[in-house]
Amino acid sequence: MAEIEFADGKFTVDRPEARGEVYLQGAHVTRWVPAAQRPVIFLSPNSAFAPGRAIRGGIPVVFPWFGPHPSDPQAPQHGYARTRPWLFAGAAGGALQFELAAEPFRLRYEVAFGATLALTLTVENRSSQEAGCEAALHSYFAVSDVAAVAVEGLAGCTYLDKPDGMRRKLQAGDVTFAGETDRVYLDTPPQLAIRDPGWRRRIAIDKTGAAATIVWNPWRDKAAAMADLGAEAWRGMVCVETGNVADNAVRLAAGASHTMTTAIAVAAL
Ligand code: TA6
Numbered sequence: 001m002a003e004i005e006f007a008d009g010k011f012t013v014d015r016p017e018a019r020g021e022v023y024l025q026g027a028h029v030t031r032w033v034p035a036a037q038r039p040v041i042f043l044s045p046n047s048a049f050a051p052g053r054a055i056r057g058g059i060p061v062v063f064p065w066f067g068p069h070p071s072d073p074q075a076p077q078h079g080y081a082r083t084r085p086w087l088f089a090g091a092a093g094g095a096l097q098f099e100l101a102a103e104p105f106r107l108r109y110e111v112a113f114g115a116t117l118a119l120t121l122t123v124e125n126r127s128s129q130e131a132g133c134e135a136a137l138h139s140y141f142a143v144s145d146v147a148a149v150a151v152e153g154l155a156g157c158t159y160l161d162k163p164d165g166m167r168r169k170l171q172a173g174d175v176t177f178a179g180e181t182d183r184v185y186l187d188t189p190p191q192l193a194i195r196d197p198g199w200r201r202r203i204a205i206d207k208t209g210a211a212a213t214i215v216w217n218p219w220r221d222k223a224a225a226m227a228d229l230g231a232e233a234w235r236g237m238v239c240v241e242t243g244n245v246a247d248n249a250v251r252l253a254a255g256a257s258h259t260m261t262t263a264i265a266v267a268a269l
Pocket residue numbers: 054067077078138162182214215216239241
């Protein structure tokens with residue numbers, strides 16, 4: 001088999017260091033399995049794979065707004081980048097490049113599958129005026145049991161607590177999970193990790209150019225109400241998302257660009 005193949009709307013990468021998958025719709029990564037590891041990225045067994053429908057799991061690219069549109073209730077949640085077909089712009093080694101025209105912006109996105117999963121998203125403002133946007137790599141991680149894992153690195157950060165009306169709160173210690181958790185952490189440090197004692201591994205998440213981190217698990221009731229997630233699978237996932245949203249949204253001068261990166265790697269606990 002060639003290292004990179006394309007069929008049924010997705011690229012499949014098969015290298016000694018890792019295997020991966022990315023759909024052209026949304027430039028949506030759905031799989032990254034480093035050699036001798038379990039899958040690191042969660043993909044819902046109930047996901048729809050249909051034109052214009054967001055895949056449940058993987059790494060949706062959220063752009064140009066996060067959550068509901070600020071003024072248009074008809075506009076899709078989390079923007080349109082995750083449901084549009086992107087342009088394939090080339091591949092080298094295990095890295096694939098994609099582009100999306102999203103006027104007044106252009107997005108360039110590189111996904112590099114290796115022992116590290118390296119993601120680079122560049123937003124360029126192509127207009128002659130300043131423009132603002134939000135962006136997030138809405139990464140779903142596969143975990144042994146969300147109730148047993150901890151997210152390290154966010155102690156002391158302020159967060160917006162969505163289930164509590166977006167109240168601002170201060171994080172004490174690691175983030176652990178005992179119910180619905182949906183938080184936007186602001187001004188977060190460059191190195192975070194998910195500690196998973198059940199699978200004896202730590203998933204390190206290193207980021208640049210991204211000030212916010214979103215942490216989400218819908219828990220039992222909300223998951224059961226989501227047809228593409230369901231009553232069982234939610235325990236095996238946690239979203240730790242790299243982005244620039246809310247207070248950390250980006251403003252770009254005419255012609256300016258902004259790049260954010262995330263590097264994900266796994267080590268034994
Ligand atoms: O990132 C967390 C979040 O914004 C949650 O509020 C949430 O419901 C989730 O993303 C999933 O959104 P989606 O539009 O994919 O159903």
